[in-house]
Amino acid sequence: MVKKKESIVFLFLLALSIILVLVYNNIKKTNKEIYERIEKHEIAQISTIIHNIEQYIRDSYDIQDSKKLFTVLSDEVIRNHHEKYIMLMMSSNIKYTYILYKDEKDKFRFLLDASKADKANFNQKFDVQNQEYFDIYKTKTPQIIKQKDIENLYLTYLFPIISNNEVIALFSVDITTDIQNSILNSIKPLENFFILLIVIVVLFMIITILQLFHYFVTRKRVFTDPLTKTFNRNYLEELLLVVNLKDYSIAMLDLDKFKQINDTYGHQAGDYILVQASRIFKDSIRASDILVRYGGEEFLLLIHNKNRDASALELCERIKKNIYNNTFLFDNHEIKVSVSIGLHKHPSLEKNLQEAIKLADQMLYIAKKNGRNRIEIYDEKAKNCDSTLSKDLLFVKEALDENRVLCYYQPIYDHKVDEILKYEALVRIVTQEGKIIPPFEFLPQIKGTNMHYKLTQRILHIVFEKIKESKKEISININFSDLTNQDIEESIIKYLKSHPECAQKVTFEILESDEIDDVELFKEKTAMLHSLGAKVSIDDFGSGYSNFKTVIDIEANYLKIDGSLIKNIDKNDKDYKVVKSIIHFAKNSDMQTVAEFVHSKEVYDKLIALDINFMQGYYISPPQAMLVKSDEIFR
Amino acid sequence: MKILLTLFIFSFALLASDTPIALKKQILEKVFKNISLNKELVLWCDDKNLLSAFKEDSAFKTAQTPESATLLILNDKQALPKSIQNKAVFALDYTLLKELPQSFGAMFWKKGRPNIVIIAPRAKNQNILISENLDSYVEDAVW
Numbered sequence: 143m144v145k146k147k148e149s150i151v152f153l154f155l156l157a158l159s160i161i162l163v164l165v166y167n168n169i170k171k172t173n174k175e176i177y178e179r180i181e182k183h184e185i186a187q188i189s190t191i192i193h194n195i196e197q198y199i200r201d202s203y204d205i206q207d208s209k210k211l212f213t214v215l216s217d218e219v220i221r222n223h224h225e226k227y228i229m230l231m232m233s234s235n236i237k238y239t240y241i242l243y244k245d246e247k248d249k250f251r252f253l254l255d256a257s258k259a260d261k262a263n264f265n266q267k268f269d270v271q272n273q274e275y276f277d278i279y280k281t282k283t284p285q286i287i288k289q290k291d292i293e294n295l296y297l298t299y300l301f302p303i304i305s306n307n308e309v310i311a312l313f314s315v316d317i318t319t320d321i322q323n324s325i326l327n328s329i330k331p332l333e334n335f336f337i338l339l340i341v342i343v344v345l346f347m348i349i350t351i352l353q354l355f356h357y358f359v360t361r362k363r364v365f366t367d368p369l370t371k372t373f374n375r376n377y378l379e380e381l382l383l384v385v386n387l388k389d390y391s392i393a394m395l396d397l398d399k400f401k402q403i404n405d406t407y408g409h410q411a412g413d414y415i416l417v418q419a420s421r422i423f424k425d426s427i428r429a430s431d432i433l434v435r436y437g438g439e440e441f442l443l444l445i446h447n448k449n450r451d452a453s454a455l456e457l458c459e460r461i462k463k464n465i466y467n468n469t470f471l472f473d474n475h476e477i478k479v480s481v482s483i484g485l486h487k488h489p490s491l492e493k494n495l496q497e498a499i500k501l502a503d504q505m506l507y508i509a510k511k512n513g514r515n516r517i518e519i520y521d522e523k524a525k526n527c528d529s530t531l532s533k534d535l536l537f538v539k540e541a542l543d544e545n546r547v548l549c550y551y552q553p554i555y556d557h558k559v560d561e562i563l564k565y566e567a568l569v570r571i572v573t574q575e576g577k578i579i580p581p582f583e584f585l586p587q588i589k590g591t592n593m594h595y596k597l598t599q600r601i602l603h604i605v606f607e608k609i610k611e612s613k614k615e616i617s618i619n620i621n622f623s624d625l626t627n628q629d630i631e632e633s634i635i636k637y638l639k640s641h642p643e644c645a646q647k648v649t650f651e652i653l654e655s656d657e658i659d660d661v662e663l664f665k666e667k668t669a670m671l672h673s674l675g676a677k678v679s680i681d682d683f684g685s686g687y688s689n690f691k692t693v694i695d696i697e698a699n700y701l702k703i704d705g706s707l708i709k710n711i712d713k714n715d716k717d718y719k720v721v722k723s724i725i726h727f728a729k730n731s732d733m734q735t736v737a738e739f740v741h742s743k744e745v746y747d748k749l750i751a752l753d754i755n756f757m758q759g760y761y762i763s764p765p766q767a768m769l770v771k772s773d774e775i776f777r
Numbered sequence: 778m779k780i781l782l783t784l785f786i787f788s789f790a791l792l793a794s795d796t797p798i799a800l801k802k803q804i805l806e807k808v809f810k811n812i813s814l815n816k817e818l819v820l821w822c823d824d825k826n827l828l829s830a831f832k833e834d835s836a837f838k839t840a841q842t843p844e845s846a847t848l849l850i851l852n853d854k855q856a857l858p859k860s861i862q863n864k865a866v867f868a869l870d871y872t873l874l875k876e877l878p879q880s881f882g883a884m885f886w887k888k889g890r891p892n893i894v895i896i897a898p899r900a901k902n903q904n905i906l907i908s909e910n911l912d913s914y915v916e917d918a919v920w
Binding site for chain 2: 257260263264269292295
């Protein structure tokens with residue numbers, strides 16, 4: 143928009159400056175024309191006077207040749223008479239008027255000088271510089287010499303004195319630049335005005351050009367990722383408005399185990415790998431394809447469907463192969479990298495680009511889950527997902543990139559000792575405007591995408607750091623699918639092994655849901671968490687697919703009873719009975735119980751009567767950005 | 778050659794005139810290169826600026842005093858000491874050429890144009906030889 147506005151202003155100024163230059167040029171032309179008209183008029187006037195004088199002299203003395211003229215004018219009295227007469231006839235812009243003749247040696251000599259100043263003697267030699275003095279003897283017609291370098295002379299008019307068809311002498315009249323100067327002076331203010339206008343317009347043009355230049359430089363900077371020199375997400379947002387998805391396939395590319403590279407070799411190595419991998423991506427694609435750094439180690443590739451249908455997959459295969467075959471050398475370390483790719487060959491079938499990106503990202507997630515260094519292609523025939531809230535994928539992505547993901551902490555209260563046992567970390571996103579967004583507004587929309595596990599990794603990092611800093615116990619919610627993600631598992635193992643004091647203080651609250659289709663794997667993962675020293679809690683127990691046998695088998699430390707059973711326990715007798723049964727079951731299975739959604743004193747009292755172990759809810763304390771202390775609850 | 782010299786002199790008048798003194802000096806140089814005295818040409822001028830111009834950059838020697846010069850360039854006849862009344866003079870004014878019998882030539886401006894006049898009999902009297910390159914400026918008498 144800015145570009146358009148600036149361009150219009152620039153074109154307007156350009157047109158205006160052209161018009162002004164043309165007007166200025168016209169003024170100059172008119173100036174010249176005025177000179178020429180005055181000159182013509184002046185010459186015509188002089189010509190008439192001189193012709194009369196010439197006739198008078200010739201007829202008065204019966205002049206037949208130059209000798210006779212010389213003889214007549216050698217008489218000082220006659221000369222003075224004619225000089226005075228000529229002087230009277232001439233106007234004020236005539237500086238010199240004199241009669242010259244050419245002697246036998248072709249030297250010009252004064253016969254008569256009617257000039258008021260710088261008067262020459264009779265027969266004094268006069269060195270002439272212009273050919274016109276000689277030409278007049280041949281042409282026998284008046285000659286005009288435009289003077290340029292002689293004092294303030296504008297032109298010299300030569301008029302032949304002819305007798306018997308021979309030029310016997312010539313009148314020479316030197317006209318001053320006075321008229322020229324007076325015209326110039328009168329037009330000068332107008333000229334200056336136009337010059338000033340042109341200068342101002344040109345200045346504005348320069349300013350506009352500079353603004354346009356600055357706009358394009360800034361635009362390039364705004365749309366380019368400074369590290370990889372690929373396009374960034376700002377460009378993607380511009381692209382959303384103009385791209386025709388029918389022309390493209392889209393692929394989400396993610397460098398495998400990138401976090402591990404950063405942790406092992408340092409961030410400089412990570413940056414180096416990103417730069418080199420981007421270069422390989424760029425070398426592997428065509429000029430018509432668009433590569434965007436989507437964030438971190440994730441790239442979005444818009445593959446132009448120039449040729450046949452298979453080209454998008456071929457291009458992805460080429461990228462995967464080129465990355466895999468390359469050995470990255472950093473600080474004497476040979477680093478091997480692979481890339482996982484989620485491909486959507488027909489994004490135009492989706493509602494918009496964001497929707498297509500979400501699906502490609504889901505494919506990327508599957509590629510990661512299925513062992514990395516592979517390409518998963520979206521099958522649009524099997525499409526059955528809700529795409530209404532696809533913008534949340536980008537929303538979470540931006541929040542991760544701009545470090546706007548944080549955790550709130552809700553205390554879990556031990557009523558028997560009147561102390562806070564631990565805290566539950568609850569994810570929040572702060573919008574660019576500073577508004578706090580709760581998880582139910584974005585988590586469902588990113589479920590099953592690569593973004594979900596990136597968000598989980600970020601939460602793990604935040605909570606681990608919080609435990610390290612506060613030495614308090616904190617629970618983290620984690621999906622079973624996240625727990626089976628190799629990257630997340632590796633992150634947990636690596637961190638807890640290197641920080642055993644943290645392991646003692648962390649509880650993984652695993653949602654008990656239909657996702658747990660592989661019970662053996664579920665047991666294996668919880669055993670792994672136990673082996674690291676971490677505690678395990680079964681979240682939302684009692685509401686969904688509760689499997690008592692599995693819960694006993696995994697030897698969870700806590701059972702967190704689903705909030706839907708707790709919130710009406712003071713009114714609903716059936717809920718009361720279910721909760722009572724769960725508490726009984728937990729006690730018999732050596733598990734402690736946690737009640738969530740404790741929102742009132744009535745609920746709180748009922749739970750104490752049921753001998754629940756721990757409670758959390760707004761009645762005790764809402765989630766806070768900071769870890770609240772025991773004396774800050776029940777307010 | 779004459780035409781060439783004439784063109785040269787006038788082209789100086791038109792082009793080389795950064796200052797009137799420089800122009801005057803250049804025209805005079807061209808004239809003096811085409812005359813020969815029976816002794817070395819040593820110039821003196823009553824115009825200090827013109828003398829300085831000759832001193833700074835010229836093929837001719839200059840003298841501090843009129844007595845030690847062989848050719849005097851004069852603007853004003855008052856500047857001519859009585860002791861050296863017979864030294865060759867090149868005038869910078871046509872009237873001076875008329876008034877000073879020992880002046881053999883003059884360079885001056887007439888109607889805004891540079892003019893050169895060399896009086897042949899006076900030059901001869903002073904044993905000054907004039908090259909034929911200056912023929913177009915040579916006169917038999919002062920008019």
